[in-house]
Amino acid sequence: MKKEVKKKIKKYFKEDGGDKVGGNKQQLTHEEQEELDQCNLTERQNSASKDHNQNLDDEVEQKEQETQHKSANNLANNFANTSSSASNSNQKEHQPAAANNKQLINQESLKSEEEEGGKIDDDHQNKEDNEEPEIDVEEIRNKLRKTDLKNQGDQSSSSEDDEDEEQNIQELRERVVTISQFESKQGIQKLKKQIASESSEQENYYRLFQKPEQETENQQENDDNDDQEEISDVSPKQDYDLEEEDDFEDEQANNSQPKQPNKSPQQSPYKEDSFHKQKIVQLTKIPSKNHSEETQLEHMNSTVGTSIELSTQDQQIEQLLQGNQRSRSESKTYHKIQDDSSNNVFGEDGQVEKKKKKKKFKWETYKRMLKYSRKQWKLSLLGHIFLVAQSVSQVFIPSVSGRLLDATIKERDLDKLNQLAFQAILIFLANGVSSFFRTFIFSLIGERVVIDLRNDCFSKFIHNEISFHDKQHSGELISRLGNDISTAKAAASGNISTTIRNVIICIGNVIMLFLISRSLFVVIAIMIPIFVITSSVYGRYLKKLTKKYQDYTAKVSSHAQECFSNIKTVKAFSNEDKEILRYNEVMKQCYEVGYNKSVSSGLYNGINSLVSDFATLAVLWYGGYLVLQENDLTSGQLASVILYTGSLASATSSISSSLSKIVTATGASDRLFKLMDKKPKIKCQGGKTYFNFRGEISFQNVGFSYKHTDHVKVLSEFNLDIKPGERVALVGESGSGKSTVIRLIERFYDVTQGQITIDGYNIKEIDLNFLHSYIGYVSQEPLLFSGTIEENITYGLKKPYSRELLDQVCKLANSYNFIHDKTHFPLGYKTLVGEAGAKLSGGQKQRIAISRALILQPKILIFDEATSALDAESEFQVQQAIDELMQKQKDMTIILIAHRLSTIMNCEKIVVIKKGKVAEIGNHKELIERNGIYKQLVDRQLQGFTNQ
């Protein structure tokens, strides 16, 4: 049954030439579908494994072995099977490998089949997921829609210009959402900020437009209310996106096609081409004066499904950029993102290819890699002793097997047979024992090398500065730590020993063959190179395809991973179908390569069998002739020759395989070392440490650009003095540089012009660890680590602490009560917070983050929009903590970026930042009297209250 289903799917795939992967799912019967789902379960479990990439790597490694050894093993097995002698020992060497290869081929084909089926299973799963949370999402959307309508209502009093402006923003928002479907998180954040800065006034207005009344209402609601938590995921920034989603849905409704969000998972996008295209058109639809929707549709029609090389994603974005004459800035951002993605390990196909071409053997890298194994020289020496012992014993196995045969058939001498059997036992034992120790020792060395490398690498990555992490995608770093190190291990351990072993075996076999029969030796010397060349040339091609297939599979996993980690966003936008479309797009590319690979594998195996069978026949025929006609050879010797030939072929291709692995491993090591060698300019240690840290901060003509966007001046001629114990609020439009100011105080980056001094010392001269021990930092997103509440609170503490201190900071941060609420947290401080604090609400996480900052007893406390990601109730709780802190901690410099007028008003110094410069500075009263930007912001907020 299982086979039939798979056959059926295969057939469909073939018929559709890859364009309609999964498209015929409807034609499967229910039973077949169930059967298929059952098959897919195993695959799904495997793919859920955290070591997915590692598995892929292993697969490639094994596949590589397969391609290199398969031919040799075939030949070896052919020879071994035709011989009547009991060549057990030699079969031991070859047969497991051959069996393993067969298994691999089966796994390979099964895997591709199951992956194809897995997609259908995913569709099914998505359908189930779709049905459940619809109501919650709607509720959230309605709430936010109301808020937005109110805002629009308030704005309607403004002039016509404002309306135009609003329309522009609307268009911009549409474009943001469209592009965000295709771009990386990092890329889109930049894009959003860029667009947000264009709509600065409205954004600013939005931020200041808060309703204190709402807070008191929400106070009564339970802190752990699930609904509240859902809402807490929707920050003011996301509010725009939700509004955008409404527009998007309207567009869908206007379209003559029926809306399909809950049904389409059943209807595969590959079958439903029109639906697919329409979706894409909807996604790429942007207001354009030059391109009508029809033109876009036509254009998309011509592109969808025809090109595999250029991803549909690229086409869509290209379309989008063509379609809008006004989106030059976006275009720049798009190309920037494209550039960035070239560093991504799962970058565009062409980029992956480029990287591959660069791969070549580098002696320096290899030597550096060997240094890691040199540490294990004692073990290595022992390993080499066993290696020689095993290789030598192996060379004698065919000889003793042949003599055993002669003693039986030709001489018919039982005593000699027993004697020879005893010799054979000794040789087999020597071979087995030394094989165990050799394998164990070299594998152990490999593991130790991996540990050392991973430690080195992780420590280098984590010590590197923030701009390094801005540039390197975390996925790439993780891939380097996982895949590349595993591959690099081959350069430092096992493969050298394998090469040496095979060289010894080759030499031994050649000598033995020469001694047994010179004329047969000549025949073999001609056959083996033909055989090895044929298989290695084709094997190389197959290996290339396998690697390409691996890249695509990694892309598929990466997409799924991104999707599942952003599942709330996907659900909130009801974008399950679109994600399935995107997933299927990548799968389609993967299938194309998989198809070619399957054809090539078939051809490879066919040709291999043919060549090896002919080679076997040649030796058998000529050997038989020598035995019968010339009386030059005994049948036992012929058997030995056959075994030696198989062993020689296997060893020869093993050598080329090991050498190629060493080259690959050197390439991986090279990438790794390049990353490891990136030296941070900002070092964690070194510099001034002094005892009287007061927290006086001075920005003197500071200019700053981010490293990878150095054409954009984020701060210029920025001057600001903050006295110890002062409360300072930074306000200004989005993208004006507020967070950047804070990042510079933390010295996440170095200024590009001017200087920042702390207590009169240039910040660059102060030891970074020392500086950070006096700065408490609470970020926008409350980020916790898995572990207990206590471990999280004391995360930054480098010295012992008392329970009193813990209680004290928790009370200050307004977290004490909920931590000691026995119903929800029976273990109190010892409660496990789950991965990234998943078991806590946003407000609880943020209050723990404040406790974490306070326990350092910092001299400077920074809040970077600490409440912006929280719902109203959580915001109130956190705000209360901040207000209390501002009143009680008089000796602490508090710098905050806030949007609540009440908080800002309490500050002694309010700094209004505009386009990277200080536009206004003073206290609330002074700034109101000045009647400038600040006054406008306050007026708007007050006007908002009045309207309500």
Ligand SMILES: Nc1ncnc2c1ncn2[C@@H]1O[C@H](COP(=O)(O)OP(=O)(O)OP(=O)(O)O)[C@@H](O)[C@H]1O
């Ligand atoms: N890591 C980064 N790399 C490159 N550019 C960045 C980076 N972080 C911020 N920027 C850019 O620097 C400018 C200032 O950003 P910043 O985060 O300081 O603004 P902000 O005033 O805090 O905005 P918001 O209120 O929206 O958080 C923006 O144009 C932004 O795109």
